[in-house]
Amino acid sequence: MGSDEGRKTIEVCFSPALFADFRNDDAIVVVVDILRATSAIITAFMNGVRRLIPVATLGEARAYKDRGYLVAAERDGIVRDFADFGNSPYNFTREMIENRDIVYSTTNGTHSIMIAKDCYRVVIGGYLNLSALTDHILSEARSVIVLCAGWKNKFNIEDTLFAGALAEEILKNENFTTICDSTHAAIDLWNLARNDVLGYIEKAAQRHRLRKNKLDDVLEYCHTIDLTRCIPVLKDDFLTKLDVS
Amino acid sequence: MGSDEGRKTIEVCFSPALFADFRNDDAIVVVVDILRATSAIITAFMNGVRRLIPVATLGEARAYKDRGYLVAAERDGIVRDFADFGNSPYNFTREMIENRDIVYSTTNGTHSIMIAKDCYRVVIGGYLNLSALTDHILSEARSVIVLCAGWKNKFNIEDTLFAGALAEEILKNENFTTICDSTHAAIDLWNLARNDVLGYIEKAAQRHRLRKNKLDDVLEYCHTIDLTRCIPVLKDDFLTKLDVS
Numbered sequence: 220m221g222s223d224e225g226r227k228t229i230e231v232c233f234s235p236a237l238f239a240d241f242r243n244d245d246a247i248v249v250v251v252d253i254l255r256a257t258s259a260i261i262t263a264f265m266n267g268v269r270r271l272i273p274v275a276t277l278g279e280a281r282a283y284k285d286r287g288y289l290v291a292a293e294r295d296g297i298v299r300d301f302a303d304f305g306n307s308p309y310n311f312t313r314e315m316i317e318n319r320d321i322v323y324s325t326t327n328g329t330h331s332i333m334i335a336k337d338c339y340r341v342v343i344g345g346y347l348n349l350s351a352l353t354d355h356i357l358s359e360a361r362s363v364i365v366l367c368a369g370w371k372n373k374f375n376i377e378d379t380l381f382a383g384a385l386a387e388e389i390l391k392n393e394n395f396t397t398i399c400d401s402t403h404a405a406i407d408l409w410n411l412a413r414n415d416v417l418g419y420i421e422k423a424a425q426r427h428r429l430r431k432n433k434l435d436d437v438l439e440y441c442h443t444i445d446l447t448r449c450i451p452v453l454k455d456d457f458l459t460k461l462d463v464s
Numbered sequence: 465m466g467s468d469e470g471r472k473t474i475e476v477c478f479s480p481a482l483f484a485d486f487r488n489d490d491a492i493v494v495v496v497d498i499l500r501a502t503s504a505i506i507t508a509f510m511n512g513v514r515r516l517i518p519v520a521t522l523g524e525a526r527a528y529k530d531r532g533y534l535v536a537a538e539r540d541g542i543v544r545d546f547a548d549f550g551n552s553p554y555n556f557t558r559e560m561i562e563n564r565d566i567v568y569s570t571t572n573g574t575h576s577i578m579i580a581k582d583c584y585r586v587v588i589g590g591y592l593n594l595s596a597l598t599d600h601i602l603s604e605a606r607s608v609i610v611l612c613a614g615w616k617n618k619f620n621i622e623d624t625l626f627a628g629a630l631a632e633e634i635l636k637n638e639n640f641t642t643i644c645d646s647t648h649a650a651i652d653l654w655n656l657a658r659n660d661v662l663g664y665i666e667k668a669a670q671r672h673r674l675r676k677n678k679l680d681d682v683l684e685y686c687h688t689i690d691l692t693r694c695i696p697v698l699k700d701d702f703l704t705k706l707d708v709s
Contacts, residue, residue, distance in 0.1 A: 398672070399669070400670075401619045408653070411652055424645050
C-alpha cells in the first residue's frame with residue numbers, strides 16, 4: 220500500500236470502552252454524542268458561552284454549583300435536582316449563558332471528552348458544525364479519531380451515522396485514507412440513512428428513551444447540518460471556542 | 465413496550481472489550497470469528513475431532529504440545545513454529561483429527577470463548593452452521609448474545625455481517641425481539657452485503673491481512689452457508705459437539 224504513504228488516517232471508535240486500542244497522542248479526536256451532549260455543547264458556544272467545564276461525576280457538578288457556577292447535569296436524560304438545566308440544546312439560550320462559564324456533566328458525553336484529553340486535540344463534533352469541523356481537520360492534516368460516546372459503553376446508531384457523514388467528507392480529500400472497518404461500516408450506514416435520517420433513527424434505542432422521557436423535541440435540531448462555524452475545543456480542563464481564522 | 469413482555473432478546477457485541485456491558489449469565493453466547501477461528505472450529509467438529517481445548521496464551525499451547533497433544537496455534541495469522549497447524553479450516557481434515565483432542569490458540573477467537581464461559585451456554589457460530597445454530601437458539605428460547613471476536617478488540621466487518629445474518633433469522637421468530645443498536649446495524653450491513661459478501665468484504669482489514677499472508681484461500685469456504693449441523697459447545701474448559709437430536 221505504498222500509495223498510502225504519508226497519508227493521514229481517519230478511524231471511528233464506537234465506544235469509549237474501546238478507545239484505549241485507538242489512542243494516538245498525535246491525533247485530533249472528535250467527540251460525538253449527537254443526542255444530545257455534543258449538539259448541546261456546540262449550541263452553547265454558538266450562543267456565546269465563555270467556558271464549559273466538563274466533569275465526570277455528579278458530586279463534582281454539585282460542588283461547582285455550591286461555588287456559584289451555572290450547572291448542567293443529567294443522568295439517563297433526567298435533569299438532576301441541584302442543576303440549573305439538563306442536556307437539551309434548547310436550554311443554552313444566549314440570554315442564559317452569554318459570556319458565562321458552565322459546568323457540564325452527562326451520562327456519556329463528558330466521560331468521552333475526558334478520556335481523550337491527552338491526545339493532540341479534542342474537538343466537539345455534530346451535524347451542527349459538520350463543515351467547519353471538516354475544514355478544520357483538512358487544514359490540520361493530522362490523523363483523526365472519531366470517538367462516539369455511545370450509550371453506557373455500547374455502540375449507538377445516531378453517533379455512528381454522524382461518524383460516517385464526517386468520515387465520508389474527510390475521505391474525499393486524497394490526503395486521507397482509512398483501513399478501519401468501523402469507518403467503512405459507519406459510512407455505509409450513513410449512506411443507508413442520509414435521505415431520511417430521522418426515519419432511520421426510529422430504530423435507535425436512544426430515540427425511544429428520549430420519547431419516553433418527552434425529550435425528543437430536539438431530534439430535528441440535533442440533525443441540522445451547518446448551523447454554525449463554532450468548534451468547541453478542550454484546553455486544559457475546559458472547553459472553549461476554537462480560534463479559527 | 466408491553467408487547468415485548470416475555471420475549472427473548474438478541475444482542476450483538478462488537479468486541480470482547482465490550483462484553484462486560486452485555487453479560488447475562490442466563491444467555492446463550494454465540495462466539496463468532498469468521499476469518500478464521502470459528503469457521504475452523506466448526507470444521508474440526510464436522511470432521512470428527514473429539515475435544516478442542518481453547519487456550520489463551522502460546523505458553524499454555526506449548527505446554528500441551530510437550531504433553532503430546534495436537535496443537536493449533538497462530539498469532540496474527542502466522543502458524544507458530546512449535547504448533548502442528550495454524551488456523552486454516554483446511555488443516556482440520558478427518559484423517560488428521562478424527563477422534564483426537566486438539567489444543568487451540570488464536571489471536572482473537574479463543575479469548576472470546578473464555579470470557580463468555582460463565583454464561584448459560586457458549587456455542588461456536590459461523591456461516592457453516594447457520595441454520596443448525598438458528599434452530600438450536602429458537603428451541604432453547606433464551607436470550608442470545610452474539611459475541612464478535614473482532615480484531616484485537618476492534619470491530620470487524622466480517623463478524624458483524626454474520627451477526628446480522630443470524631440476528632435476522634432469529635428475529636423472524638415472534639418470540640424474539642431486540643432494542644440493541646448494534647443488532648440493527650449488523651442486520652442493515654448484512655442486507656447491504658448479502659448478495660455479494662465476498663465483494664463487500666474487500667473493504668475489510670482482515671481480508672487484506674489474509675491476502676498479504678497468502679491465507680485468503682479460505683474466504684469462500686468460510687462464507688459457505690449450512691455445510692454442517694454441528695454446533696461446537698463449551699463444556700467446562702473444552703469444546704465438544706452439542707448433542708442435538
